[in-house]
Amino acid sequence: MSSVVSDEIPAAPLVSDSRTMRRAVADLSRGLRTSELWLHLGWQDIKQRYRRSVLGPLWITIATGVTAVAMGLLYGELFGMDIKFFLPYVALGFIFWSFISSSILEGSAVFSANEGLIKQLPAPVSVHVYRVVWRQLIIFAHNIVIIAIIFVIFPPPLNWTVLLVVPAIGLFVLNAIWVSIVFGILSTRFRDIGQLLSTVVQLVFFMTPIIWSTQSLTSATGEESSRLKIVELNPMFHYLEISRGPLLGESVQFYHWAIVIGCTVVGWVLAMFVMRNYRARVAYWV
Template sequence: MSAVANDGGAPGRIIPPAPPTSDSRTFARGVQDLIEGLRTSELWLHLGWTDIKQRYKRSVLGPLWITIATGVTAVAMGILYGELFHQDIKTFLPYVLLGFIFWGFIETSILDGSVVFSTNEGLIKQLPAPISIHVYRVVWRSLIIFAHNIVIYAIVFAVFRPPVGWSGFLVVPAIILFALNATWATIVFGILSTRFRDIGQLLTTAVRLVFFMTPIIWSAKTLNAAGDSGSSKLRYVELNPMYHYLEIARGPLLGDHVAFYHWGVVLACTAVGWIAALLVMRNFRARVAYWV
């Protein structure tokens, strides 16, 4: 409503109301975007599955190439490095295989997430929808690829019979944490890479480097067996967050005991990541359409 000012005997003058404050840069709008994106699940579920089909269009085996490529690579690397490090193939091959499967989920989430907005310029500018649908689309697509790859572990499990007990069900909360982390990573890296395109190239280089620094094709147990010098080296390995992510997901499926501090590190990284994601959504969500 307008206000009327009275300056003594002068006639009252109308004071216009203050312009409304924009709420586009608030945490509430960022959270609302995430919630609305979840409600439109039919859209991003369809888009994610379409991405997989388009990738293997006119292919005889279709998405099965995902499983074949991962299986051949993991088995070849497992046998090779098992011989080089003098590891028992019955335990080392499942170890390497699961490392490749879960690392594939991490790598796909980061690299595909970093280009999620720049590669969907047309949809973002023409489709009036929350930007979070593109985030969920990437995570859903990564889960589909993971589901294809985990079939390889079922075959290896039938052959080598790792001692998996009831603790194997701990892989379920581990996968949930993987999905939550993939979501915030896609939000943060996707939006920042849209503004600064060099970030995508840096992420590609960093992911390749971290792959060799993470116990995937080599085992951290070999460091424990190396005595005091091995223990000091293991401390450096534990500084790598990816080591803890793989431990909580791979350990239960190998029948290994997973120390609680691995879960603590992953939960802490998840919390910090989501704080960063909410900050990025708050400050830059509305600018994505102008940056693509």
């Protein structure tokens, strides 16, 4: 029997492109283009949270305002601070910290909290990230009322530098997106991460100058103490400086901006790595 030699060349194995940077960027882009969806979902989250409430979302403003005023008066008296400076200082710190902490905690649960929607709705993963960030922006917008009221009572020495709060908020949004991507995907796979973040965020709150001022760490001669240098190792300190400083009429040194921008770049590099490798697995992990 003559042997038959096949001239066919074996086909190359198909390589899936689900774990490519192109697919990760496409997910972020398509999610951004479906803004009508995540804008609606984010607003519905706020309405659902305060359903059948008389004041509705105003409870956000009331709760934040009462806490900020109470803490400002209490710690201002304890530290012997001028209330005209310290109350706006604490109030702004609470408002911006609320955005930061909520972005971390709610961002870590963004996918596990939307399990049903993820399995039923064929939408980009980034839609749920944009949704939670949009929700935090709505809450932040409600808290602007507190800033307006305090500035009417205690008008700060504002100048053109107040405009720097706009790029500061833009950096907050960029950081909220990458934080939600990284911690959201990792917490979906390892559920203990969400519990760990709750503890860490609470600890960082007391380590960040929100209810206390860095002025209390400065010596009587005006020299910076070693404790102040330790505070500067906390990235959250720099985030508050670039956002709170301009609204208080203070000049913000450039190194605060450089550190925040650096953290943003590093965070986005990490987010793209996570999106590239684990984005397709989210639907199976939830």
